Every structure is written in C-alpha cells, then in structure tokens.
Amino acid sequence: MSRPIKFRGKRLDNGGWVYGNLVTYNNKPAIQDYYQSNGEIFLVDPETVGQYTGLRDSKRTEEYPEGQEIYEGDIVRYQDAYDTSSECGYDWEETLSVGVIEWYDEEAKFDVTNRESIGLEEFWEDIDQAEVIGNASEHPHSLEQKESAAE
Known part of the structure; x- marks a missing residue:
C-alpha cells in the first residue's frame, strides 16, 4: 500500500x-x-512545513467524512498506556495523552511526543482512535494547556 x-x-x-x-x-x-x-x-x-503521514484521525465530520489527515506538526489526543510494573511483572494502565506528530530520522518514522508507552508499536495500529486537536505552529502554547487537561 x-x-x-x-x-x-x-x-x-x-x-x-x-x-x-x-x-x-x-x-x-x-x-x-x-x-x-x-x-x-x-x-x-x-x-x-509538515509532511502528510498517510493516516487520518477518528473525527468524522461533514468537512472530514473519512477523518482529518494527520500531518507532521499536528497536535493529537490519543489513548496511551503507562507502565505500572512491579516486581511481580508488567502491568499497563490506559491514559489519555496529548502530543505532537514528529519525524524521527534515526528510526525513519513518524511518532508522537509525550508517549508513555515508548517502544510499543500499537500506537500506529490504534491511530484511527486519535484525534487532531490543533497544530504546533499555529498554537504553540496550547500543547502545554492540553497536556495538563489530559492528566
């Protein structure tokens, strides 16, 4: 594809x-x-300037019937998980996170900042549940406000 x-x-x-x-x-x-x-x-x-990721978000509106295109630099709200491991083993708890889509040269991939689940590839599998809520170049200060609201 x-x-x-x-x-x-x-x-x-x-x-x-x-x-x-x-x-x-x-x-x-x-x-x-x-x-x-x-x-x-x-x-x-x-x-x-941002590149299209090839993905769309979960919002289905009259303007975006197939979801809004996700570009590098977009601020997205998404389901994440953080490690609550103990000596007994691994355990993950779901949380709502907010981050910016960025390109990572070292790994040649798009990813999102502020991920708790670093290393889990499931984020891109579940991207259809994420929602574009802004753009870092238009609203640079809104990311901090939205991060604290998601906590």
Missing part, C-alpha cells in the same frame, strides 16, 4: 494553509498547490 507524498505549510502572503508538493522557489521553501489551483507556487514559512 502506498500513501500520497504531500506537504502543507502556511503561506507567507496571507497566512493560509497550502497543500501540495514541497519545492524551492528562489532558494526559499514553497509549496506547489495542485489541489486548489493550477499548480501555483506559494512561498511558505519553513517552521510550518
């Missing part, structure tokens, strides 16, 4: 999101928009 390779970034001219191919224009990051225009190129803030 393949996933579309696409990016998004905030346009420098009007601050709106643009989706498409990541390119350079006059040695600056830009996105060539094939989705809403005829391949027009828009300069973007490099701090806002």
Whole structure:
C-alpha cells in the first residue's frame, strides 16, 4: 500500500494553509498547490512545513467524512498506556495523552511526543482512535494547556 507524498505549510502572503508538493522557489521553501489551483507556487514559512503521514484521525465530520489527515506538526489526543510494573511483572494502565506528530530520522518514522508507552508499536495500529486537536505552529502554547487537561 502506498500513501500520497504531500506537504502543507502556511503561506507567507496571507497566512493560509497550502497543500501540495514541497519545492524551492528562489532558494526559499514553497509549496506547489495542485489541489486548489493550477499548480501555483506559494512561498511558505519553513517552521510550518509538515509532511502528510498517510493516516487520518477518528473525527468524522461533514468537512472530514473519512477523518482529518494527520500531518507532521499536528497536535493529537490519543489513548496511551503507562507502565505500572512491579516486581511481580508488567502491568499497563490506559491514559489519555496529548502530543505532537514528529519525524524521527534515526528510526525513519513518524511518532508522537509525550508517549508513555515508548517502544510499543500499537500506537500506529490504534491511530484511527486519535484525534487532531490543533497544530504546533499555529498554537504553540496550547500543547502545554492540553497536556495538563489530559492528566
């Protein structure tokens, strides 16, 4: 199964999101928009550029009937588990966590920050239960507020 390779970034001219191919224009990051225009190129803030993970969240709305696409830099709320092990053995307790989707070069994969269940691969198996609740570049301070609300 393949996933579309696409990016998004905030346009420098009007601050709106643009989706498409990541390119350079006059040695600056830009996105060539094939989705809403005829391949027009828009300069973007490099701090806002994120790649599509190929996954969608659990929200089903009129705007996102198949769930919202999850991009690098998105803030997601998700079911997690933390280790409550004792000398008797392993035990995991479920919790609601909030983190940011990031790319990890060392492992060549997308992952989410603030995971208690580091090392468990089940997160990506259960991503359809996660929910995009914001974006780190638009709301950098909301991550701390939402983390404390999830606790």
